[in-house]
Amino acid sequence: MGRSWKFGNNISTDHIIAGKYLVTSDPKSLAIHCLEDTRPEFPKEVKAGDLVVAGENFGCGSSREHAPIALKGCGIKGIVASSFARIFFRNAINIGLPIFESREAVGDIQEGDEVEIDLGASKIINRTRGKNYGFEPFPKEILEIIEAGGLMQFVKKRMGK
Amino acid sequence: MTLAERIIAAHSGQGEVYPGQFVYADVDFCLGNDITAPIAIKEFEEAGLEKVFDRNRIALVPDHFTPSKDIASAQQVKTLRDFARSHQLEYFFEIGSMGVEHALLPEMGLVLPGDLVIGADSHTCTYGALGAFAVGVGSTDLAACFATGKVWLKVPETIKFLFNGRLPKWSSGKDLILFVIGDIGVDGALYRVMEFTGPGISALPIDDRFAICNMAVEAGAKAGIIPPDKITEKYVKGRAKRGYIMYSSNGAASYCQTKEYDASKITPQVALPNLPSNVQPVETLARIGIDQVVIGSCTNGRITDLRVAAGLLKGKKVHPYVRLIVIPATQAIYLEAIKEGLIETFLKAGASVSTPTCGPCLGGHMGILAEGERCLATTNRNFPGRMGHPKSEVYLSSPAVAAASAITGRITHPAEVA
Numbered sequence: 001m002g003r004s005w006k007f008g009n010n011i012s013t014d015h016i017i018a019g020k021y022l023v024t025s026d027p028k029s030l031a032i033h034c035l036e037d038t039r040p041e042f043p044k045e046v047k048a049g050d051l052v053v054a055g056e057n058f059g060c061g062s063s064r065e066h067a068p069i070a071l072k073g074c075g076i077k078g079i080v081a082s083s084f085a086r087i088f089f090r091n092a093i094n095i096g097l098p099i100f101e102s103r104e105a106v107g108d109i110q111e112g113d114e115v116e117i118d119l120g121a122s123k124i125i126n127r128t129r130g131k132n133y134g135f136e137p138f139p140k141e142i143l144e145i146i147e148a149g150g151l152m153q154f155v156k157k158r159m160g161k
Numbered sequence: 162m163t164l165a166e167r168i169i170a171a172h173s174g175q176g177e178v179y180p181g182q183f184v185y186a187d188v189d190f191c192l193g194n195d196i197t198a199p200i201a202i203k204e205f206e207e208a209g210l211e212k213v214f215d216r217n218r219i220a221l222v223p224d225h226f227t228p229s230k231d232i233a234s235a236q237q238v239k240t241l242r243d244f245a246r247s248h249q250l251e252y253f254f255e256i257g258s259m260g261v262e263h264a265l266l267p268e269m270g271l272v273l274p275g276d277l278v279i280g281a282d283s284h285t286c287t288y289g290a291l292g293a294f295a296v297g298v299g300s301t302d303l304a305a306c307f308a309t310g311k312v313w314l315k316v317p318e319t320i321k322f323l324f325n326g327r328l329p330k331w332s333s334g335k336d337l338i339l340f341v342i343g344d345i346g347v348d349g350a351l352y353r354v355m356e357f358t359g360p361g362i363s364a365l366p367i368d369d370r371f372a373i374c375n376m377a378v379e380a381g382a383k384a385g386i387i388p389p390d391k392i393t394e395k396y397v398k399g400r401a402k403r404g405y406i407m408y409s410s411n412g413a414a415s416y417c418q419t420k421e422y423d424a425s426k427i428t429p430q431v432a433l434p435n436l437p438s439n440v441q442p443v444e445t446l447a448r449i450g451i452d453q454v455v456i457g458s459c460t461n462g463r464i465t466d467l468r469v470a471a472g473l474l475k476g477k478k479v480h481p482y483v484r485l486i487v488i489p490a491t492q493a494i495y496l497e498a499i500k501e502g503l504i505e506t507f508l509k510a511g512a513s514v515s516t517p518t519c520g521p522c523l524g525g526h527m528g529i530l531a532e533g534e535r536c537l538a539t540t541n542r543n544f545p546g547r548m549g550h551p552k553s554e555v556y557l558s559s560p561a562v563a564a565a566s567a568i569t570g571r572i573t574h575p576a577e578v579a
Contacts, residue, residue, distance in 0.1 A: 010347055010436060014544040018551075019523035022196045023226065023233035025203065037551040057348040057381060061542055062523070063283040065200050065299040086352050086383055087283055091299035141183040141313065151313075152208045155305045159210075 001116040001127060002049035002077055004109050005042060007035075009055035013088065016059065016067040025066060027073030034070040048075030051117075053109045055081065059088025068092045078117050080124060080135070082106045093142055094151035100124060105133035163319040163414040164386055165354040168294040171406075172277040173314075180318040180417070188218070189276040189403075191306045194262055194519075195223035197281035199240045200300035205307050213248045214310030220252040220271060221245050222262040225519045230526040260491025260517045263287035263375065263459035268491055270400030274389040274407045279303070279312045284459045284541065286377045290370035291397060292389030292407055294354075297378060317383045318417035319354040324361025326425035331575045333469070334369025335461055335539065335559040337361070338376040339430040343440025345420070351381035353417065356410070358388055361424030367396045368465035375460045376541050379437040429574055431537075432557035435545045443562055443574045450482075451556070453536040454567040455548075457488030457515075458522045461539035461560050464494050470564035471503035473578055474510040480570030485512040486528045492517065512567070524548045530555075537572060539563050 015038045017030055024030065035042045052058075052071065058081035059067060068091045071079065078098040092099045098117065105124045109115060113128040124133040138146065148154035162170060166178050173184035193201050198221050213219060221241045226234035245253030252271065259265070263284050266272045272288040278295035279285065281303040288295035298312065306312055322341060342349070355377045362370070370387050377385025387393075389407040397405060429443040456462070456470050467489060479485045487507045489495035495517065498504050507514050520527030522540040530536055530549030535556070538548070543555035558566070561575040568578050 012542075012544040014523075014542065014547050018546055019525055022523075022525075023231065023237065025200045037546055057351065060347060060381065061283065061544060063197060063281055063285075063297045063299050065197065065281075065301060069200075083348065083351065085348070085381060087297050087299060087378075090302060094299060094301035094305075139183060139315075141315075145313070151301045151305050152204050155308060156208055156210075159308065 001114050002051050003047065004051050004053045004111060004113045004115050005046065006111040007038065007052065007054040010057045010060055011054050012061035013059055013064050013067040014061055017064065017070045022064060022066055025069060027069050030066050030070035031073030034074050043074065046074045046076070049077050050075065051115050052076055052079045053106055054079065055106060056083045058084050060085035063087045065091045065095065068095055068097045072097045080105050093145055096150040100135040102133050102135040105135065108133065162411060163416065164292065164356060164388055164408050164410045165294050165319055165384060166316060167408045168275060168277055169314065169316055178316045180316050182316045184314050184316060185311045186277055186314050188279050188306050188310055188312050190218050190272055190278045191280065191303060192220040192222060192262060192266065193281040193303045194225050195227060195234065195237045195241060196225045197300045197303065199237045201281060201303040201307065202240055202244045204301050204304035210308045213307050216249050217251045219250050219307065220266060221250060222254050222259060222265060224259055224261050224517065225523065226525050227259060227518055228256050228516065256516065258492060261459045261462055261519055264463055264490035264494065267291060268493055270397065270402045273397060273401050273403060273405035274393060275405050279306055283378045284375050286382065286385050287371050287375040287459060289374035289377065289384050289386035290367065291393055292387060294384055294386065296384050317352055317354050319356050320350055321416045321419040322355055322357045323419060323421045324357070324359040324424040325421065326361055326423045327364050328361065328424045328427055331429055331561055332427050333559045333561065334365055334372040336427055336430045337424065338373045339432055339440050339557065340427045342376065342380045342438045343430065345380055347379060347436055347438045348381040350377065353382055355380065355382045355385045357385065362387055363390060366465055367392055368463040371463065372460050376437070379541060429559060429562050431562065431572055432543055434543050434554040434556065437541065437543060437557060443572060446572055449572040450535065450570060451537045451566055451572065452482065452534040453484045453486065453528060453530065454563050455486045455521050455528055455536060455538040455540060456560050456563050457490060458519065458540040459490065460541045462488055462490030462494065464497050466539065466560040467494065467498045467503050470560040471506040473561060473564040473575060474568065475506050477510055477568050477578065479511040479567045483567050483570050485567040486515060486521065487512050488515045488518060488520065490517055521548055537563055537566050
């Protein structure tokens with residue numbers, strides 16, 4: 001279970017991690033600047049197991065994988081958004097950062113709500129409000145990548161490594 | 162099938178593909194840069210993979226923070242250089258041959274009509290201007306492609322953007338794409354292909370087509386694509402390093418949506434902070450003073466762009482309160498601009514001219530903004546803090562509007578100074 005951090009629509013990869021920090025790919029070094037200009041308290045107060053809850057088109061803009069790496073480096077356990085920009089979506093799946101599309105959850109979850117994700121039951125559970133929400137199921141091809149633990153593990157398996 | 166579907170089908174061993182279907186597609190060419198490739202290389206090596214799928218089908222282009230701006234960025238380029246040497250990659254570009262990747266690879270004939278291209282850079286969609294299906298991906302996708310030569314794709318739906326009429330004087334491909342993004346929004350084509358077609362597109366030179374497809378990602382699109390024609394063939398001929406196929410959408414092509422526009426009504430446009438969709442025609446803007454102008458990038462650093470800008474700046478001076486930075490996107494463009502006297506025009510006007518780099522576009526180097534400063538750029542993104550201080554502002558325009566504005570010190574319609 002973790003605390004929800006709420007963000008609006010069109011949070012770009014520039015918001016998540018600014019271009020000036022792309023001289024490293026170290027998760028911890030990126031994490032300390034994650035979303036710092038949008039919410040200065042976020043990188044300081046975020047705790048392992050917390051969730052990001054955002055509106056439409058989360059992760060739009062650049063293809064920088066540093067964005068999901070920074071969020072993962074912060075300990076973010078999952079992202080619930082109304083929709084994701086497509087490269088961010090791929091990157092998150094490929095590096096094993098759980099992401100969920102649910103307009104219902106985004107509309108209802110408030111800043112600070114304690115939320116957990118039950119993958120087996122395909123449910124987002126809001127402990128603060130005592131409510132459950134569904135999310136868009138993953139197609140089986142994407143589930144295979146998630147279950148392998150990310151794209152490189154999946155590729156290794158396919159190549160018989 | 163649509164143009165994009167035909168290319169995907171041809172690369173995935175399928176007679177036919179349909180939107181929503183998952184395919185593992187063969188990749189003709191893949192690329193990464195000094196920001197994205199270091200992660201790809203790390204992933205590749207950590208996975209214990211030893212051999213790249215084809216040393217002639219991978220480009221590593223250190224263009225973002227180069228010439229290396231500091232030690233950390235020099236280390237990143239070194240990672241690319243070491244990998245290129247140990248795998249004997251044919252296409253690693255040191256400064257001196259390096260250019261902004263999405264101007265360089267088409268110019269070198271490395272990305273071609275009918276290709277399926279992936280790049281660890283969101284503006285990989287630029288190559289759709291040649292009738293390729295080219296998609297931006299992340300570093301891990303690139304690492305997987307290094308090993309397998311394949312990419313997982315969900316076949317996207319296609320939206321047709323049909324342009325009747327011709328763009329008026331002072332309007333360019335950049336104005337056309339800004340207008341479209343202003344119309345449909347930054348997620349207006351999310352997960353979809355934008356196919357640009359009609360007489361308004363056929364009339365456009367290749368450099369304008371590159372600018373249009375380049376910014377498809379700014380509407381959330383997976384790819385932008387333009388049916389290849391005689392103009393495409395003229396550009397590709399003599400450059401192509403491989404064979405190519407000029408596909409077109411066939412009779413049974415099915416589009417999820419068709420949008421029709423009159424190109425003759427598209428006047429010069431500007432995207433205001435802080436979204437590429439926050440678009441207004443220049444003539445409706447109140448007085449907006451500027452501190453800096455950047456002409457360059459994978460959107461608008463090509464020779465046609467420099468010609469238009471120099472045409473307006475010839476015999477004039479940059480406003481004393483404005484810093485004008487001109488960045489030819491490749492060495493070949495730079496040299497051509499010297500031969501044509503364009504660089505002399507820029508220097509005499511009081512511009513600073515730089516070696517090719519992405520530099521300021523992503524707030525890297527070569528023109529970072531201070532608090533409260535305002536920049537008009539021919540680049541592609543204006544999210545908060547994109548070019549520097551979080552409280553600086555970026556406006557996006559064509560090279561013509563940028564050059565005109567550099568002269569007057571405020572966002573200006575080119576007709577005013579021409």
